Ligand SMILES: Nc1ncnc2c1ncn2[C@@H]1O[C@H](COP(=O)(O)OP(=O)(O)OP(=O)(O)O)[C@@H](O)[C@H]1O
């Protein structure tokens with residue numbers, strides 16, 4: 462199962478990704494969680510130890526590696542470099558495992574779109590495609606916003622794209638924009654996940670609104686998310702309500718094609 466998580470800034474994408482990761486582990490799956498945010502924080506949301514996270518380097522910042530794999534200096538544009546560099550050994554070498562979740566940080570470079578051709582993006586795009594197509598495990602991709610940076614190959618390989626929305630018109634508006642971009646990429650398996658939901662009215666707003674997408678489920682507004690952040694722990698370990706919500710979301714997912 463390959464799942465991409467997207468949505469407006471601050472709606473709860475990282476919180477959702479971390480909860481799903483732990484819920485999949487509890488159901489016996491191997492999980493790879495990919496942080497595609499330029500300022501990574503999925504590791505924190507997963508409650509990974511800060512010392513370990515400090516040692517983890519985002520792939521895009523590994524200049525020597527990018528040079529070795531593509532034959533071009535990072536930061537350069539134009540010139541010759543390999544568009545399909547070897548990446549299959551990278552996930553195990555450059556990820557961190559804790560509590561059954563393997564975490565990989567991509568770093569600050571845009572991944573796709575025909576307009577983006579630089580050595581860093583060649584490595585990242587190959588890596589994400591490799592992970593989505595070839596790895597026999599649950600892959601969760603925490604995207605920072607939108608889907609513009611998803612290439613066609615990546616979009617094709619995703620089993621479900623979750624658009625996280627708060628019960629606000631603004632976040633639903635962003636979801637509608639993401640829906641139309643996703644459709645340009647021919648990505649169809651789109652679902653809304655309501656986040657920070659407090660009432661039946663909140664649920665209804667999300668279910669009724671544009672963007673008119675199926676709602677996979679809801680995460681309640683829960684103080685545990687903030688407390689977990691302060692304590693450097695995973696919200697999954699602090700809140701039975703969030704744990705249950707994550708399990709319900711997993712059960713609502715469509716079967717893998
Ligand atoms: N279910 C929830 N209950 C309460 N607070 C939440 C919940 N989900 C997220 N938050 C809070 O909302 C803020 C943003 O959460 P998070 O980092 O998960 O969002 P994001 O969409 O990944 O943000 P960004 O766009 O910056 O990556 C955080 O302060 C977090 O504590």
Ligand SMILES: [Mg+2]
Pocket residue numbers: 474475476498502603605
């Ligand atoms: Mg985030």
